[in-house]
Amino acid sequence: MAKTIDEIVDYIRNHRCYTHPIFQNWAAVDPNPKVVGALFHQIQCFCASTRPGWNFPVAVKELGLAEESALLQEIVESEEDHGPHLATMAGFILNRTSKSEICPDVYDQQAVESKLKDYSDELLGRLPGYDSDSGLTTQARRGIAVFDRRKRTDRDSTFRNLGTALALEMISNRQLIPGEKHCLIDSGLYGVSMSDPEMHYLAEHWGEIGAEQQHEKNAVTAVASILSVETEPLIMEGAKDFLDSLANLWDVLDSALLQSGYKTEAAAAA
Numbered sequence: 001m002a003k004t005i006d007e008i009v010d011y012i013r014n015h016r017c018y019t020h021p022i023f024q025n026w027a028a029v030d031p032n033p034k035v036v037g038a039l040f041h042q043i044q045c046f047c048a049s050t051r052p053g054w055n056f057p058v059a060v061k062e063l064g065l066a067e068e069s070a071l072l073q074e075i076v077e078s079e080e081d082h083g084p085h086l087a088t089m090a091g092f093i094l095n096r097t098s099k100s101e102i103c104p105d106v107y108d109q110q111a112v113e114s115k116l117k118d119y120s121d122e123l124l125g126r127l128p129g130y131d132s133d134s135g136l137t138t139q140a141r142r143g144i145a146v147f148d149r150r151k152r153t154d155r156d157s158t159f160r161n162l163g164t165a166l167a168l169e170m171i172s173n174r175q176l177i178p179g180e181k182h183c184l185i186d187s188g189l190y191g192v193s194m195s196d197p198e199m200h201y202l203a204e205h206w207g208e209i210g211a212e213q214q215h216e217k218n219a220v221t222a223v224a225s226i227l228s229v230e231t232e233p234l235i236m237e238g239a240k241d242f243l244d245s246l247a248n249l250w251d252v253l254d255s256a257l258l259q260s261g262y263k264t265e266a267a268a269a270a
Contacts, residue, residue: 002232005224008163012170012239017247023179025258027187033098035257037119040090042140042253044116046246047086049143050168051079054150059158060222068222072165075215085201087112089184092198096190106198124256139252143245159231162223163238169219171246173212177205 003011012018026039053076061069084107091103091112103112117135124130129138136144146164149157180202185192194203205212223235 002227002229003236005220005227008166008223008227008232008236008239009170009220011236012167012243013174015167015243015247017171017243017250018175020175020247020250020254022250022254022258023183025254026179026183027189029258030187030189031097031258033094033102034119034123036097037090037094037102037116038123038257039253040094041113041116041120041135042124042137042249044083044086044090044113045134045136046140046143046249048083049147050172051082052076052147052150055153056150056158056161056165059153060162062153063155063158065222065226068162068225071218071222075165075169075218078211078215082201082204084109085204088198089201090116092192092196093184093190096192127252127256137249137252139245139249143242143249146241146245156234159226159234160238160241162226162231163235163240164242165238166219166223166235167239167242169212169216171243172205173216177202177212181206 031039053073057069057073057076060072087109088106091106091108094102094112094115095106103115106112120135121132124135124137125132127137129141130136131141134141149164150161152158184190184202185194185199192199194206207213227235
């Protein structure tokens with residue numbers, strides 16, 4: 001007997017990715033500008049990989065699932081212009097934490113992202129498997145690879161992609177965006193609010209009228225309508241692929257930049 005949509009949702013909520021403490025640790029540690037930049041580089045590169053639909057909505061439609069395809073295409077279209085907004089927010093926070101203009105023009109996406117990569121290279125470059133060209137950890141590249149599967153159109157990959165989409169939208173809505181709000185706004189570390197134009201990315205995604213809330217509803221509806229004994233194992237596999245890869249990315253960033261990295265710096269200064 002196949003799992004129900006409620007059981008799949010419960011599985012995602014019980015995965016350690018759902019309650020990972022990385023953003024709570026960010027707020028507690030109050031990291032220096034270079035750490036903030038390195039964190040944002042890994043996060044923004046990973047988030048960028050989740051936005052393109054590639055062949056995914058088309059492949060769903062080709063399975064005779066036109067309504068489900070439309071729901072997924074709505075998510076893709078909603079996300080397509082968010083890269084520049086995330087870069088602006090990152091540059092704005094970087095300037096706030098340094099109390100100087102590390103990023104003179106926070107609306108220059110290329111310049112901001114280049115600065116973020118520089119800090120990532122400096123602080124994470126010695127990690128095993130770190131790729132100097134992209135500035136990505138092994139864990140980030142593995143997470144990104146999950147979304148490369150959206151380029152495939154075969155049936156099994158398409159059902160796995162549906163599971164990945166459900167897990168992505170739930171985590172984005174309930175862990176990633178709330179976590180960013182906690183460490184960037186609620187902590188008071190940076191003296192910023194949702195009303196700041198540079199924080200548009202977070203304001204657009206947060207809360208009951210935010211993009212992520214609607215995206216989660218779309219994903220739940222799409223997956224619930226196609227659940228069967230045949231599709232459920234593939235959907236679960238796709239959800240697990242995403243959850244495990246993101247949890248592993250959070251682990252390495254938390255350890256290298258927020259916990260062990262912070263303690264090492266504090267000890268050296270003592």
